[in-house]
Amino acid sequence: MARLSRLVLERLMRYYRFLTETAAKEAVETITSGEIAEALEIDPTQVRKDFAAVGLIGMGRVGFDVCEACRAIRVTLGFNRSYEAVLVGTGHLGGALLAYPNFVRYGMRIVAAFDNDKQKIGQTVAGQIVKPMRMLKPFIKRRKIRLAILTTPAHVSQMLADRLVAAGVKAIWNFTPTGLAVPPDVLVRNEHISIGLAEIAYHLKDQAAC
Amino acid sequence: MARLSRLVLERLMRYYRFLTETAAKEAVETITSGEIAEALEIDPTQVRKDFAAVGLIGMGRVGFDVCEACRAIRVTLGFNRSYEAVLVGTGHLGGALLAYPNFVRYGMRIVAAFDNDKQKIGQTVAGQIVKPMRMLKPFIKRRKIRLAILTTPAHVSQMLADRLVAAGVKAIWNFTPTGLAVPPDVLVRNEHISIGLAEIAYHLKDQAAC
Numbered sequence: 001m002a003r004l005s006r007l008v009l010e011r012l013m014r015y016y017r018f019l020t021e022t023a024a025k026e027a028v029e030t031i032t033s034g035e036i037a038e039a040l041e042i043d044p045t046q047v048r049k050d051f052a053a054v055g056l057i058g059m060g061r062v063g064f065d066v067c068e069a070c071r072a073i074r075v076t077l078g079f080n081r082s083y084e085a086v087l088v089g090t091g092h093l094g095g096a097l098l099a100y101p102n103f104v105r106y107g108m109r110i111v112a113a114f115d116n117d118k119q120k121i122g123q124t125v126a127g128q129i130v131k132p133m134r135m136l137k138p139f140i141k142r143r144k145i146r147l148a149i150l151t152t153p154a155h156v157s158q159m160l161a162d163r164l165v166a167a168g169v170k171a172i173w174n175f176t177p178t179g180l181a182v183p184p185d186v187l188v189r190n191e192h193i194s195i196g197l198a199e200i201a202y203h204l205k206d207q208a209a210c
Numbered sequence: 211m212a213r214l215s216r217l218v219l220e221r222l223m224r225y226y227r228f229l230t231e232t233a234a235k236e237a238v239e240t241i242t243s244g245e246i247a248e249a250l251e252i253d254p255t256q257v258r259k260d261f262a263a264v265g266l267i268g269m270g271r272v273g274f275d276v277c278e279a280c281r282a283i284r285v286t287l288g289f290n291r292s293y294e295a296v297l298v299g300t301g302h303l304g305g306a307l308l309a310y311p312n313f314v315r316y317g318m319r320i321v322a323a324f325d326n327d328k329q330k331i332g333q334t335v336a337g338q339i340v341k342p343m344r345m346l347k348p349f350i351k352r353r354k355i356r357l358a359i360l361t362t363p364a365h366v367s368q369m370l371a372d373r374l375v376a377a378g379v380k381a382i383w384n385f386t387p388t389g390l391a392v393p394p395d396v397l398v399r400n401e402h403i404s405i406g407l408a409e410i411a412y413h414l415k416d417q418a419a420c
Binding site: 009 | 213214216219220222223224226227232251286287288289291293301302303305306307308309310312313315316317318336356357380381383387389395397399401402403404405406407408409410411412413414415416417
């Protein structure tokens, strides 16, 4: 199968969420690309193309089997394989991610949290006892951790990324507002928490003009 | 000007962030659509189309003036008009958003935080004294607040959305994992914090297969 682009993966995630939550709630067994397209405001042709990319072909007007579609997306994205993650930086956002209950649905489990703040080490944040930074590398190596979540101040993020990569991490979920330089086999996923403000400011500007 | 879609607005936000941060850091005066496209992994034709939609036409091989491009995007998105917001729910994620320093760059300022937890009311969270819920509506009315940020448990989010709309809010930035029903003139921006896991799980699955 051809490598899927980030945008296709994100749309698959939206379909998956919609199918597991909305459709499941209403006990729907089949769904058409048009219904999915309308609910998610995506072009129906795009929906069919994305579904075809994961091997799903709709049955005419009946559409897609919801369970089968969920399974195909889950397997394609890899949510059926669980994987462990470490979190570095236990500030407000780190605490929010540690407390977030739904990651396990996507295969991910945060198994340790690290900080360099002596006030925090040994304390419990959202159920995790905060570990000192000197234990980061041995922990990653021993548990063969492949994902690290970075929620530190921006000025230390590249230094930490280097340490994480040296320890064997293959993906960094980066919540710091800085780009990270990593080797080509390591994925950096940058989260840009402000992006929603584009839509919000544009809407409010328009409202004000009314 | 035609109404811009959510996807166009999000791309404009990415260009804006890239132009203000990366390009500004390197004191670049002009930039081509090809350079922007490469840095952000977006098709160059798409970049030119988006820029044209905000009135920016590149000058051949010289490309776009960085300052002019920033200004055009800022005005289009409405970042040049500042607006105030209230935050409802001062848990981990609420605290993270209150502590986030960069929203003001996009015109938004959180001016009050509300919670119904008696342990939290009167306490300071990331610089804001937490106010009781009974003050929510009068505060919104008096200050003419048009944006509310919702970081509460899912089961109260619709009830709160109804109260916010009744108080006069025109946009809800929804960090709860529930869709909200609102009148057509109110924007709900749903943030889906797990979406990055699509790309991460897919990458790690691929790595494991190597």
